[in-house]
Structure formats: C-alpha cells, structure tokens
Amino acid sequence: MARLLLLNDNSDQENWGAQAIPFAIVRILNEHIQGLSVKSFSNSWLRRQFRRLHAIPALNVTYEVHRRGRSLPSVAEHALAWLSTPEEFFPRVADDFEFFGDLWESGRAGPMGKEFLEAVNDADVVVHNGENSVYRNTVDGCRALFLLWLSKARLRRPTCAINQTTVLASVPRPVMPGMARLVYPLLDVVTVREPYSLRDLHALGVQNTQLVPDAVFYLDETPDASKALGAWRQRVGLGEGPYFCLSGSALPMSEPCPGWDGAVAELITQLKRILPQAVLMAKDPPARFLERVARATGSIYFGPEHSFQELWPLLRGARLLVSGYFHHILVASLVGCPFIPLSANNHKMDGLLEYLNWHTRRPYDATAVRYCMESILAEALQLLDRREELSQHLLQRSSELKAETVGIATLISKLIA
Numbered sequence: 001m002a003r004l005l006l007l008n009d010n011s012d013q014e015n016w017g018a019q020a021i022p023f024a025i026v027r028i029l030n031e032h033i034q035g036l037s038v039k040s041f042s043n044s045w046l047r048r049q050f051r052r053l054h055a056i057p058a059l060n061v062t063y064e065v066h067r068r069g070r071s072l073p074s075v076a077e078h079a080l081a082w083l084s085t086p087e088e089f090f091p092r093v094a095d096d097f098e099f100f101g102d103l104w105e106s107g108r109a110g111p112m113g114k115e116f117l118e119a120v121n122d123a124d125v126v127v128h129n130g131e132n133s134v135y136r137n138t139v140d141g142c143r144a145l146f147l148l149w150l151s152k153a154r155l156r157r158p159t160c161a162i163n164q165t166t167v168l169a170s171v172p173r174p175v176m177p178g179m180a181r182l183v184y185p186l187l188d189v190v191t192v193r194e195p196y197s198l199r200d201l202h203a204l205g206v207q208n209t210q211l212v213p214d215a216v217f218y219l220d221e222t223p224d225a226s227k228a229l230g231a232w233r234q235r236v237g238l239g240e241g242p243y244f245c246l247s248g249s250a251l252p253m254s255e256p257c258p259g260w261d262g263a264v265a266e267l268i269t270q271l272k273r274i275l276p277q278a279v280l281m282a283k284d285p286p287a288r289f290l291e292r293v294a295r296a297t298g299s300i301y302f303g304p305e306h307s308f309q310e311l312w313p314l315l316r317g318a319r320l321l322v323s324g325y326f327h328h329i330l331v332a333s334l335v336g337c338p339f340i341p342l343s344a345n346n347h348k349m350d351g352l353l354e355y356l357n358w359h360t361r362r363p364y365d366a367t368a369v370r371y372c373m374e375s376i377l378a379e380a381l382q383l384l385d386r387r388e389e390l391s392q393h394l395l396q397r398s399s400e401l402k403a404e405t406v407g408i409a410t411l412i413s414k415l416i417a
Contacts, residue, residue, distance in 0.1 A: 001035045002416040005123035007144050009040035010131055016283045016308035017216065017327025018043075021131050021163060023308075024215035025408065032409035033416070039119060043133075046140040050110055051084040062087055062110055089113060090143045094178040097146060101154050116147060117155075124416045126151040130164020130192075135346055137175045145179040152186050158415035160189035162408055163215050165196075165326075165348040169203035177204060184208065189411045194351025212408055213355065213401040216330055221316065225309035232310075236300050242319045243277035244380075245302075245337075248287045249324025249366035250345045255289040261296040263370035267322075268297045270377055274384070275319055281311075281328065320383050322376070324366045326352055333398040336391035338383040340376055342366040356397050359390075 006025070010018040026038055053061040063080070089109040091100040104113045120126060128148055133141035152159040161184065168177045184190050184206040192198050193214040201209045232238075246268060254263035268278050278299035280290040283306075294301040302314065311328065315321060316335040323329055324342030326349060332339045333356055341349055341363040349363045360379070364372045383390060 001037050002033065002125075003037045003039065003123045004029065004412070004416075005119050005126045006038055006040040007126065007128040007147060008043050008046060008131065008133060008140060010043040010129065012042045012044050013132075014284055014304065015132075016311060017325065017330075018131060020216045020219065020308040020327060021129060021214070024218050024405075025127075025129060025163065028215055028218050028405060028409050029412065032406055033413045039123070041116070041119070043140055045112070046133075046143050048112060050087045050089070051080070052087040053080075053084045064111070090146055092142075093175060094182045097149055097179075097182065100146065101150055104150055105154055116150075120151050120155050120157055123157060125158040125160065125412060127160045127162060127412065128164075130161055130166070132165075134161075134164050134176070134180070135167035135171065137171075137173060142176055142179060145176070145183045148187060149179075149183045152183075152188075158188045159186075160191075160412060160415070161187055162189065162191045162212070163193055164191070165194060165346060165351065166192060166200050167197075167346045169200045181205060188415055191408065191411070194348060194355045196347040196351035196354065200347075210407070210411070212411075213405050214327075214330060215405055215408065216327055217334065217398060217402045218405040219312075220334070221312035222309050225307065226313045228307075229310045229313040232302075232306070238277065238279065238300055241277055242275050243279055243300075243317070244271060244275045245279045245281055245315060245318045245321045245323070245328075246271075246290070247281035247321070247323040247325050247328045248290055249342045250284065250286065251324065251343060251366045252286070253289075253366055254369065256292045256296055262293065263368075263373075264290070265293045265296045267369050267373055267376065268293065268299060270373060271322070271380060272297070272299075274377070274380055279314065279318070281314070281323075319387065320380060322380075324349060324363065330398075333394040334402070336395040338387055338390040338394065340364065340379050340383065342369070355401065356394065 009022040011022045029036055049065040050062050051065055089112060091097050103109050128144050148159050148161060151157045168180050185208060190209045191212040192209060198209055198211050256262045272278055279302050280294045280299050281302045282288045282290040283304045291301045311331045312335055315332045315337045318337050321332045321337050321339040324344050329339050329352060341353055343363040343366045353361050364376055
C-alpha cells in the first residue's frame with residue numbers, strides 16, 4: 001500500500017471551500033491511485049506555537065500555546081506568559097533553512113519535529129495543499145514551504161505542492177518569495193489552480209509549474225445534501241419562486257450599524273426588485289454580518305450550520321449568485337448558476353474568471369458596492385436575459401475542468417509507482 005502525507009488539511013477551518021478541498025483531494029487520489037493510504041496534518045497543526053519557561057531554565061520546559069479554547073484559567077495563562085518566552089522551531093527567512101534543517105534532523109524541533117519526521121519516514125510521498133496559505137507571508141504557508149524543503153532536500157522524499165493560489169511575484173514585505181524561489185524548483189510536482197498564479201510563479205522564476213484546476217471541481221451533488229436542503233427550505237419558507245444568492249467576500253464589506261443598514265443591504269433591496277427572494281450565505285465569521293442584513297431586508301439566511309455539500313442544491317435552484325468567494329462561484333459553475341463576481345483578498349477570483357472563460361473578467365469591488373451598484377444591477381438583468389446560454393457555458397466549461405482535476409492523481413502516481 002502506497003502512503004501519502006498531506007500537509008494543510010484545512011477542513012478544520014470555518015470556510016466551506018477550505019472544508020471541501022481536502023475531501024476532494026482525497027477522493028481524487030483514492031479513486032485514481034489504487035491502495036493509497038493518506039495521513040494528514042491539519043492547518044491548525046501547521047500553526048502550533050510554543051513557549052519556553054525561562055524562570056526555571058534547568059527544567060527545560062516547553063509548553064504549547066492553545067489559541068482556540070482555553071485549557072487554563074486566564075490568570076494562569078498570563079502568569080505563564082510572563083515567566084516564558086516564545087520558542088520557534090521554524091525559520092523566518094530562506095537563509096535560515098539549513099540551520100533549522102539541522103535542528104529538525106537532530107531531534108531538537110520539539111513535538112512537531114518528532115511527529116513530522118516519523119510521518120515523513122513512513123510516507124512514500126509528501127503533498128502540500130496550498131489553499132489559502134501561499135501569500136502575505138502567512139505562518140502556515142512559510143512553515144509548509146520549509147517542511148517541503150526538509151522533505152525533499154534532507155529526507156529525500158518525493159514532494160509536491162498542489163491546489164494553490166500564489167501571490168508572490170509582487171508583494172509588500174516580500175519574505176515568502178525567497179522561500180518559494182528556494183523550494184519550488186526542488187519539488188517533483190508544483191501545480192496552481194488558476195492561470196494568474198501560473199504567471200505569478202513564472203514571474204518569480206519558478207518554471208516547473210503546471211496548471212491543474214482546483215480539486216473541488218471534481219465533486220458533485222450528493223443525495224443526503226439535497227434531502228437536507230429540501231428540509232431546510234421547507235422550514236424557512238423558501239418557496240418554489242425564483243431566488244438569488246449572495247455570499248459576500250473575504251474583504252470587509254458595508255455592514256449594518258445604528259441608523260444605516262449598509263450598502264450590502266441596499267444592494268439586496270435593489271436586487272429583490274428583480275428577483276423577489278434572496279438567500280444570504282455565510283460560513284466565515286467575518287461574513288456572518290449577513291444574518292443582520294437578512295433581517296434588515298426580509299431575506300433568508302443560510303448560515304454556518306450548513307455543510308459545504310449543501311451548496312450544490314442551493315445554487316442549483318438559484319437564478320444567480322453574487323459572491324466574492326472562490327469556491328462559491330466554482331460550485332455555481334458546476335451546477336450552471338450564472339454569477340456576478342465580487343473582489344476577493346487576492347487575484348484568485350480574477351484567475352477563476354479567466355479559467356471559466358467568463359464574459360466578465362474583472363470582479364466588482366466588494367468594498368464599494370454602492371458605487372458600482374448600477375453596473376451590478378445591469379449585469380444581473382443581463383444574466384437573467386441570457387441565463388440558459390450562460391448556464392450551458394458554465395456546465396460545459398466546469399465539466400472540462402472537472403476532467404482535468406484527475407491530473408493531480410496522474411502526477412502523484414508517477415512518483416510512487
């Protein structure tokens with residue numbers, strides 16, 4: 001049985017797309033590589049932090065900082081913080097990779113080092129899921145780049161970076177680009193999920209890069225999700241009449257405040273003159289202000305208690321979607337739901353629009369919807385007028401991209417044959 005180690009299983013994140021990706025990657029691999037065993041390290045594992053008690057140096061005590069949910073009373077936490085200093089087992093810059101590589105190989109990298117070395121030594125191939133991590137010097141992204149380097153340069157394992165959007169060629173405070181220039185050329189497989197990132201890595205000088213669509217293109221609607229959504233629709237009173245969906249963006253948007261319902265509420269009110277029912281979707285905590293918008297506009301709220309699988313039947317029934325979330329638009333394309341794109345926190349939305357051969361290549365500014373509202377409303381009317389044509393285009397193009405996602409398994413299988 002071949003054994004694969006997956007880094008950055010981000011199903012522990014509060015985001016429907018992040019939860020869908022590892023599920024999709026494992027499904028692709030299991031359905032196209034016979035007898036594969038997958039072990040994963042979560043996104044939370046990549047972000048673990050430790051401190052060392054300096055008040056009693058002879059004890060040599062290292063303890064983990066727990067950020068989600070307190071394991072100690074706050075007074076004890078503050079006391080420990082005062083008596084300790086942060087302990088870092090990962091390099092901050094590319095120049096430190098060799099030094100920290102020695103630290104990890106010699107067993108001096110704390111609990112994470114022991115876990116990782118055991119897992120890599122037991123694996124036939126190491127794969128990093130790059131979703132939401134290879135930009136802005138993210139902690140999990142920088143650490144993953146080091147672990148990929150360690151796996152390939154020191155531990156001599158076949159190593160891959162897949163399913164990523166990268167923003168590296170032109171960024172403020174460029175720390176991660178130096179790591180990428182060091183690591184990516186060493187790897188056996190490097191794939192990006194949309195064409196903007198392909199150009200981004202080429203501009204950085206990384207040429208061993210291939211374009212393979214996001215793994216979520218591989219998924220489809222499930223009977224259980226359809227049944228669950230049907231029960232929800234009956235419970236909330238979403239009838240058979242036409243409705244649209246809106247899910248906001250990872251960027252800040254105009255929220256309700258005393259005396260002002262916000263520009264998003266204004267946009268929904270205008271859109272409801274075209275389509276009378278609105279469903280506002282929110283999984284990520286920053287987007288949950290849409291629950292208040294739903295109350296202010298008489299709309300239906302589709303909140304974080306729902307699973308990512310329920311996006312398929314929800315969007316299949318919608319006349320259109322307004323969203324700045326990459327995977328919401330991706331799922332909309334899979335079910336033939338035309339969409340109006342809003343800007344995201346990097347170029348992934350632009351890349352997805354190009355990959356889908358969509359007629360609109362520039363997203364509307366999620367932070368200024370009031371100032372592009374007239375254009376958004378005109379776009380909504382155009383989508384409805386051309387809905388059948390645009391729906392068929394999305395179904396055809398997403399089917400083509402779905403077939404291409406199998407390339408992940410094809411590339412990895414060559415490394416473990």
